[in-house]
Amino acid sequence: MIRIRDIELKHIKRAKLLPHPKNPKIHGDGQRSALQAALGEIGFVGALIVRPQPKRRGFFQVLDGHGRMEEFGPDDVVPCLVVKGLTDADAAKLIATYDTVGDLAEIDPQLLRSLIMGIEFDEAGLQEMIDETLADWQDDDSAGSTRGAAHQEQAAPDQSTELLTHYNVLVQCKDEADQTAFLRQMQAGGRTCRVLNS
Numbered sequence: 681m682i683r684i685r686d687i688e689l690k691h692i693k694r695a696k697l698l699p700h701p702k703n704p705k706i707h708g709d710g711q712r713s714a715l716q717a718a719l720g721e722i723g724f725v726g727a728l729i730v731r732p733q734p735k736r737r738g739f740f741q742v743l744d745g746h747g748r749m750e751e752f753g754p755d756d757v758v759p760c761l762v763v764k765g766l767t768d769a770d771a772a773k774l775i776a777t778y779d780t781v782g783d784l785a786e787i788d789p790q791l792l793r794s795l796i797m798g799i800e801f802d803e804a805g806l807q808e809m810i811d812e813t814l815a816d817w818q819d820d821d822s823a824g825s826t827r828g829a830a831h832q833e834q835a836a837p838d839q840s841t842e843l844l845t846h847y848n849v850l851v852q853c854k855d856e857a858d859q860t861a862f863l864r865q866m867q868a869g870g871r872t873c874r875v876l877n878s
Contacts, residue, residue, distance in 0.1 A: 686764040689727060694752040696739050697730065697760070700775060707747040715747055717805035724748070727759040729774070731766045743771055744778050797850060 707715075728745030740760065742749050752758050766774070796814055801807040853859035 688762045690760050690762050691757045692740055692760045694749065694756045694758050695754040697742055697749055697758065698733055698739055699742050699746050700771065702772065703746050703775060705746060707750065711747065713805050714809050716751060717803035719751055721801055721803045721806060727761045729763060730760045731763050731771060743774050
């Protein structure tokens, strides 16, 4: 049975947010740069998870979102999900499991590719991260990686067909007419093509 906690969305001044003293995550320069780029281009679209600070009335202890919290200035107002009634033990359990459980998810490489193939970012750091992610998955596939293979086997245990490897090229065209002409040329040459507009 799922336990639904008493939560409330509040906008809290950054100066009133305190990091949990046992937060084990270290946010290195690379992650912080990527985070700053994402916040600059996409914006802050979530909320920190906090609880009322047990020993300082009017303050809140951050349980998830320490890295994002650090990007705000002391006078900035930050969206937070305030979880009420958490004991110290509950808070520790949340910190230990919240992201960890999500990290256990497997990645379907084909869906990942279809998601990120046409994405273009204005922030160079984000574009570089996406390009590296795509290259990592292509390298893993060509090296015979089993990432995602377990997902494929579970989805179709009776199929004994080999997984097909796809070699993709992303072409940036001048305009829609150029795109249409290029698409027809590739299809005439026997290529399977699809249009990605971004």
